[in-house]
Amino acid sequence: MREHRRLLGAAAVFSMAAAGLSLVQPVLVGRIITAVGDGAPLSGLVWALVAFLAAGAILATIQYYLLQRTAESVVLTARTELIGHLLRLPMSEYRSRHVGDLVSRVASDTTLLRAALTDGLVEPLGGILVLVGALTAMALLDPVLAVITVLVVGTVVAASLHVTRRLRALIFETQSRLGDLTGDLNQTLSAISVIRANGATDRAQARLGARVRAAFDAGVGAARSGAAVQPLRQVTGHASLLVILGVGGYRVATGHLTVAELVTFILFMLLFMGPVNTAFTAVQSVAAALGALQRITEIEQIPAEDAADIITHPTLPASSAPMVEFRDARFGYRPAHPVLDSVSFTVARGSRTAIVGLSGAGKSTLLALVERFYDLDGGRIELAGVNITGLPRTVLRSQLGYVEQNAPAISGTVRENLTLAAPEVTEELCWAVLDTVNLRDRIDTEAEGLNAQIGEHGIRLSGGERQRLAIARVLLARPPLLLLDEPTSSLDSRNEEIFQTALEATGADQTVVIVAHRLATVKNADQIIVLDHGRVRAIGTHNELLGTSELYRELAHHQLIGTPN
Numbered sequence: 318m319r320e321h322r323r324l325l326g327a328a329a330v331f332s333m334a335a336a337g338l339s340l341v342q343p344v345l346v347g348r349i350i351t352a353v354g355d356g357a358p359l360s361g362l363v364w365a366l367v368a369f370l371a372a373g374a375i376l377a378t379i380q381y382y383l384l385q386r387t388a389e390s391v392v393l394t395a396r397t398e399l400i401g402h403l404l405r406l407p408m409s410e411y412r413s414r415h416v417g418d419l420v421s422r423v424a425s426d427t428t429l430l431r432a433a434l435t436d437g438l439v440e441p442l443g444g445i446l447v448l449v450g451a452l453t454a455m456a457l458l459d460p461v462l463a464v465i466t467v468l469v470v471g472t473v474v475a476a477s478l479h480v481t482r483r484l485r486a487l488i489f490e491t492q493s494r495l496g497d498l499t500g501d502l503n504q505t506l507s508a509i510s511v512i513r514a515n516g517a518t519d520r521a522q523a524r525l526g527a528r529v530r531a532a533f534d535a536g537v538g539a540a541r542s543g544a545a546v547q548p549l550r551q552v553t554g555h556a557s558l559l560v561i562l563g564v565g566g567y568r569v570a571t572g573h574l575t576v577a578e579l580v581t582f583i584l585f586m587l588l589f590m591g592p593v594n595t596a597f598t599a600v601q602s603v604a605a606a607l608g609a610l611q612r613i614t615e616i617e618q619i620p621a622e623d624a625a626d627i628i629t630h631p632t633l634p635a636s637s638a639p640m641v642e643f644r645d646a647r648f649g650y651r652p653a654h655p656v657l658d659s660v661s662f663t664v665a666r667g668s669r670t671a672i673v674g675l676s677g678a679g680k681s682t683l684l685a686l687v688e689r690f691y692d693l694d695g696g697r698i699e700l701a702g703v704n705i706t707g708l709p710r711t712v713l714r715s716q717l718g719y720v721e722q723n724a725p726a727i728s729g730t731v732r733e734n735l736t737l738a739a740p741e742v743t744e745e746l747c748w749a750v751l752d753t754v755n756l757r758d759r760i761d762t763e764a765e766g767l768n769a770q771i772g773e774h775g776i777r778l779s780g781g782e783r784q785r786l787a788i789a790r791v792l793l794a795r796p797p798l799l800l801l802d803e804p805t806s807s808l809d810s811r812n813e814e815i816f817q818t819a820l821e822a823t824g825a826d827q828t829v830v831i832v833a834h835r836l837a838t839v840k841n842a843d844q845i846i847v848l849d850h851g852r853v854r855a856i857g858t859h860n861e862l863l864g865t866s867e868l869y870r871e872l873a874h875h876q877l878i879g880t881p882n
């Protein structure tokens with residue numbers, strides 16, 4: 318920010334100096350005309366005029382560069398801050414907003430700030446000097462003509478300000494429609510195979526076409542408002558020139574003014590019109606920037622995920638308490654629709670806990686709550702005896718290895734995906750863990766090896782390969798608690814066996830909570846939690862539950878846990 322102010326200050330000084338020089342030029346021209354009339358020597362005056370013109374041009378060039386540089390760095394700061402904030406929003410915000418709209422706020426809205434700065438801030442500074450200087454000179458030369466000029470220009474400027482009042486809202490509307498379009502386009506392209514396979518391309522095109530049309534209509538609305546200013550702008554220049562030529566000519570004829578004075582006056586008037594024109598542009602740019610700024614601040618005003626956190630434990634104290642404990646936990650994505658209700662259970666250190674239940678029972682939500690993607694509505698979750706709301710989220714998450722349902726991958730290389738939680742691990746360890754999940758041979762087929770790109774969302778890998786890569790990532794990071802959400806749903810039986818072996822090899826220093834949909838994964842767990850409509854129906858081992866839980870018996874009988882009945 319300080320750098321911006323320094324650069325802006327320098328640009329303003331250059332702008333005012335260039336403006337000051339431009340004010341001297343009409344005076345010199347007037348002198349030259351008088352000298353021509355008097356037959357006096359001209360060369361000194363002409364050289365002075367040339368020198369002033371050249372100096373003015375140099376100053377204007379420097380000022381232009383400084384201004385553009387500042388404007389670019391303001392965009393840089395705005396983007397950097399917005400991106401920093403965007404990455405830290407509460408999870409619910411990403412679910413309720415279009416990602417494309419968020420992207421357009423970073424890419425497009427910030428750009429509008431640039432024009433406001435160049436047109437709206439520094440140019441007018443130099444402009445004010447020219448305006449005041451030129452007006453004073455005009456008043457000294459001929460007060461009557463000066464008053465006439467001010468009246469003509471003032472009326473038109475007032476009218477144009479009235480017109481541009483609506484522009485800010487119109488630009489907000491235009492940018493919002495653009496955000497809707499990029500949001501929809503982004504979603505459509507990421508689900509293009511679903512659309513193609515269902516023969517919905519034409520419908521998608523029609524829907525996107527309607528979005529394009531809405532953006533066009535909003536843009537036309539803003540253009541109409543902007544265009545209304547243009548004739549006023551033209552009128553100001555032409556009308557004042559015509560009036561001054563008429564009245565000025567009359568005043569020369571009646572002996573109130575010399576020709577040299579009239580020419581000087583007109584030159585000052587033309588100088589005076591420069592800032593007036595700039596003001597027209599500035600008003601529009603600032604209105605546009607305010608519209609865009611509204612969209613940027615809308616996001617920046619959303620408190621970051623951890624803004625309201627009250628940290629009671631900056632680090633995780635050494636403790637022999639259970640690894641995880643849910644105590645009467647209640648949660649709903651929407652206030653009146655509880656997804657989890659009175660959930661209580663304990664996960665011992667080094668144990669394997671499986672969570673089973675029908676689809677929609679709340680299994681994934683349970684893991685997301687341990688990650689603190691959402692906060693409970695009631696009750697508490699403890700990690701090693703500490704309420705997780707009292708831990709910094711970075712500390713909490715450093716203890717967890719989470720394999721999400723469907724194992725989403727990040728765009729980038731195999732290595733980037735593997736080392737996301739442990740950037741420092743060696744190449745050797747990477748290959749070893751790929752070996753553990755039976756992925757070494759597949760990655761070996763890539764000429765770039767670990768540096769092979771896996772495409773957007775890992776599109777170049779099969780579902781099962783993506784899942785194995787996600788498992789490899791948490792195995793590599795070796796966090797104390799693994800949260801695995803149906804990690805084998807896309808694996809064949811051989812790879813599932815390999816996964817079981819890898820899981821058994823994790824050792825007593827790692828606790829595992831696994832949402833499972835296959836009996837094979839569940840059978841050997843130390844405890845199985847049966848979840849039904851957000852409530853814990855039973856807890857026990859496979860053999861115990863076969864005897865005590867009707868629901869578990871039914872699920873086990875179908876061999877498929879977690880799918881609708």
Ligand SMILES: Nc1ncnc2c1ncn2[C@@H]1O[C@H](COP(=O)(O)OP(=O)(O)OP(=O)(O)O)[C@@H](O)[C@H]1O
Nearest residue numbers: 412650656674675676677678679680681682683879
């Ligand atoms: N972001 C969300 N916003 C609103 N409701 C949600 C959200 N995520 C999940 N739900 C709802 O919460 C309930 C529990 O979902 P959850 O994903 O936890 O179930 P699950 O037991 O993991 O199901 P599955 O076995 O099908 O993965 C479901 O009714 C689901 O529709």
